[in-house]
Amino acid sequence: MKYLKLLSIALIIAVQSCFSADEDPVSVPPMTGATSKPAVGGANEPNQVWIDLSDIDPVTKEPRQKTNLRTDWELGFYNGDEFRVIINGSIGMAVAKIPGATNINSVKSADVSSLMSVVQIGTFTASNLEYIDNPNGNFLTQTTGIAEIKANDADNGVYLVNMGKALSTATVAPGSVSLTGESRGWKKIQILRSASGYRVRYADLNDDQYKEQVITKNPDYNFNFFSLQKGQAVQIQPQKHNWDIAFTTFTNEVFMSPGQSAGSYFYADFIITNILSGVGVYQVDVPAGKTLDQIYGEFKLSDVSQTKFIFNDHRALGDKWRTTTGANGPQTYSDRFFVLKDAEGFYYKIRFNAMTQNGVRGYPNFEFAPL
Template sequence: MKNYFNYLCIFLLVLSLNSCTDDDSQTTTTNFVVAFEQPSIQLSNETNSNTIDLVFSEPAPQEGMITIQTESSNATYNQDFATIPEAVNGNLEISFEAGDEAASFQLEQLSEIIEGEEKSITFSITAVSIPETVFSGNTNLVVNLFESAALGGNLAPEVGGPNQPNQVYIDLSSQQETVIQRDAWDLAFYSGNTNRVVLNYSTQMAVGKTDFYNISEVNESNVAQLIPQISIGNFNPANMEYIDHPSGDLGQTAMDVVSENNEENPVYILNLGNEVGNSTPQLGSVDVDGEAKGLIKIRVLQNNEAYILQYADVNETDYTEIEINKSQGFNYTFFNFEQASTVIIEPEKNKWDINFTVFTNEIMGAGSYMFTDFVLTNRQAEVMAYQVLTSEVNYEEFNLTNIDESNFELDQRSIGSNWRQGGGPGQAPSLREDRFFIIKDTDGNYYKLRFTALVSEIGERGNPAFEYSLVE
């Protein structure tokens, strides 16, 4: 289950703080613990119904009832919000069955969030019908009906298992998660002041510049020497020139800046990479690469503020031409060759902070290489991060006085794969438990984040989880 590691953390806390031993019987009893899964939730106008989860330290020993008190600030029940089940005299009663590992209720948002209006609801666990139940961890949940940074929480991004088919964009302050299939796009056209084109870094794409400026003149025979070089993972340091720089620096894309003088814009050979893998690997391993998608030739021109994309099979003289406009408020406009159209991929520029993805990175001295379980920061929106070792300061004690602005890196790999060990022959992958990360998000909030899972309960890759907290 996704929340297994959250339950485990609570359970271990209970063992250390709430266990008692009877010397005569030599038995140990552990209290039943109930807590909210998150300490706070930020509502938005995009979602009107929200599931509020409560977690247990162990399967419920018997059926029972949780009583939750509601208190609101500038928010009115049945006008601004409602709950299922309905609150009576400000109290909710949530039932559960013996053996349940969690409980939940629905929060319905009835009024639109208006800028400047500060409305909030606080839910507090006040009673559980099982004797000797302990309220520990997140005993209160604050729900904001106005724009406010979330206090933190526990998240399990839907990467999708050992094929890692998804890219998962997460906005920490709003706790919004956007999931897309990572081969749903091929090229990203920058929406900023310069004209740059970025490759899909999750599907082994690469691109090589030819000496031609007419797309109809290019064929396999006159670029035969270039084609074998346009690949990923061949352990040749020189192949870095065929990928975008992994730091996310748009000044170092594999394709040149698109010139206003279209006569200066060359034809490229584009390796479309691979489809998402679909076979089942050995437990603890990954299989992210499916069938190769082949080669095409492309040329990108400029027309006022728009891009003009020309593309065709390598040996075709006829080509397709499409105009691609910049997307105001977004980092990029994305294009999919199979659909022959633009597609929506990333959230708006300032509405995501980190991205879980497969990624084309660099191994120094060996060139480009595909990394799984990778985490990117939103460099184009100036999201930055740095790593802190627990030998310097532990996670719980880290606060605003510990922030060191000089440590922040404007490199989208600041988290990268540094949070886990990749494993190898006879060695399973594992978390690095000696570190956590500090993130400065798109709104200037500081969050501390540590990873709590790399694999599922049964050891299946592509099932990460993390906890994070607003640094105060």
């Protein structure tokens, strides 16, 4: 539960004096709005940035940020009742079950050479969606990516893992991005259940002896994360109720034309919402004859439309806040803002003011206010 983050010390003392020793403090939204400059890291966008709109730093007056390099993790292990594993779409990973393989040690690169040419993203083929997680974030029901981990060990296959791309260090022209460096190579994995969570077996393709790591479920977090490169658990997301939105690169579905999928594609300047913890978002369009300043300024709690919230797609905000093809180059839209409902039922209005700094992408700026 979030505590009284934004009140002065005196007010905290006064309010808490009303609680009995057996009562928890009551969650409250921020008393005023704030501006945020997520530390995405410039045109190479090396960072994922996790933000809780109600957690305001009393010194900076901005929401606190938790950041990690996009390459810090490859696998996320779900901490709920189901046994599900996600891959890191922020580095363009892909994964495929190796037909007929049950013994991870016996798999060699020669056995998967034909798979390696297709287990990719950005190939403009609709079929490559099967190698990534469901772009809408509904991993519990997806039939792509890594299958549900079965209770019977023999029912869990061996997977070929495309480790995605390293971070780019290239210098690019203003308005452009460079998101991907060299290939990070390939791994083979097999994931089983354990008494407390998961057992992940992993190795390089030609290794004849796997390594194994136990991942213990922790209900305070949506996922436990693991680095195949480092062979260790890593902390990525904040606790499950302590983030609302995240700035990241993203593997999404792209379309050649309406209804004609071109498969998976890598996006810059993307925002996901924490739908696992009940965060919902919808867009408010500025009507003709009005300005964003007018409509955003006048919008109040009684104007919120409960039926418009999107709770089942973590792309509800996605790339809808910015354009890369505007007359003035990459810029935020001035004809819309967004309403967000967090996991505790508080409402915020959010407007995006910038996606560049001196013409360089990867420097977003947004403001928000509680309703």
